[in-house]
Amino acid sequence: MNLGITALGSGSGGNSFVVHSAGGNILIDAGFSRKELIRRMLEAKVNPESIQAVLLSHEHDDHLKGCRIFCDQFKIPLCVSFETWNYLRRQGKNKLPSNIYQFVPGDKFEFAGMSILPFTVQHDAVDPVGFVIRSKEKQIGFASDLGAVNALAKMRLNNSDILVLESNYDIDMLRQSDRQIHLKKRIAGPHGHLNNIDAIEALNDLLTEKTKVLMLVHASSECNDYELVRNLAYAQLEKMRRNDIIMKVVEQDRSVETIILDKIS
Numbered sequence: 205m206n207l208g209i210t211a212l213g214s215g216s217g218g219n220s221f222v223v224h225s226a227g228g229n230i231l232i233d234a235g236f237s238r239k240e241l242i243r244r245m246l247e248a249k250v251n252p253e254s255i256q257a258v259l260l261s262h263e264h265d266d267h268l269k270g271c272r273i274f275c276d277q278f279k280i281p282l283c284v285s286f287e288t289w290n291y292l293r294r295q296g297k298n299k300l301p302s303n304i305y306q307f308v309p310g311d312k313f314e315f316a317g318m319s320i321l322p323f324t325v326q327h328d329a330v331d332p333v334g335f336v337i338r339s340k341e342k343q344i345g346f347a348s349d350l351g352a353v354n355a356l357a358k359m360r361l362n363n364s365d366i367l368v369l370e371s372n373y374d375i376d377m378l379r380q381s382d383r384q385i386h387l388k389k390r391i392a393g394p395h396g397h398l399n400n401i402d403a404i405e406a407l408n409d410l411l412t413e414k415t416k417v418l419m420l421v422h423a424s425s426e427c428n429d430y431e432l433v434r435n436l437a438y439a440q441l442e443k444m445r446r447n448d449i450i451m452k453v454v455e456q457d458r459s460v461e462t463i464i465l466d467k468i469s
């Protein structure tokens with residue numbers, strides 16, 4: 205078996221993804237309670253005991269929530285950037301598990317037979333990262349909270365077999381929402397979240413002939429609509445003559461069935 209992914213759910217209410225490889229499984233983010241994480245895993249037929257490590261993209265609660273208790277229960281490490289670890293440690297709110305693996309963005313490390321490269325993204329957190337995960341020539345590119353697809357993100361996410369990219373909000377829906385002005389500015393700013401149009405446009409650069417799977421994630425519950433994201437993505441894939449790509453818009457309240465690369469015909 206080569207690389208695969210199970211999206212357990214995504215949005216401002218919680219994010220978590222299982223990455224599968226021949227050497228075992230890891231989680232990217234654990235932004236649900238431990239109980240909810242385990243419930244979603246079992247529903248998606250993933251054994252929680254198969255998880256060998258949790259990667260943390262940044263310290264926001266929708267990514268961090270279940271990390272401590274899940275890692276402690278299964279005696280696995282939380283892989284966290286040094287800066288994020290230091291920030292959480294100083295906060296002293298008991299959010300860190302006992303087993304910690306510190307990484308530095310830009311430096312590769314390995315878990316479960318996978319090579320993991322964290323890279324810096326533009327987002328309003330202490331030291332936010334996306335991940336490039338490789339196993340046997342296959343690659344997952346992951347960036348779930350980012351204000352812009354900058355040159356580094358383009359370089360890292362390019363050429364992925366599975367691309368996971370944020371498509372957070374519709375510009376008009378955000379403008380018309382009841383949110384306060386400062387919050388609207390934060391979300392739409394270069395260190396906020398990626399809107400649908402920017403996400404769809406980025407596909408021109410990010411999709412290559414290698415790409416088999418596209419997951420659009422972290423859609424806002426108030427300022428976006430899953431159907432709208434799906435339609436935009438299908439239209440773009442049509443335009444690029446890439447209807448062969450499996451496209452999923454990951455929702456908040458349900459997981460997406462496991463996709464394993466070498467089981468795709």
Ligand SMILES: [Zn+2]
Binds near residue numbers: 262327329349
């Ligand atoms: Zn965030």
Ligand SMILES: [Zn+2]
Binds near residue numbers: 215264267348349422
């Ligand atoms: Zn988030």
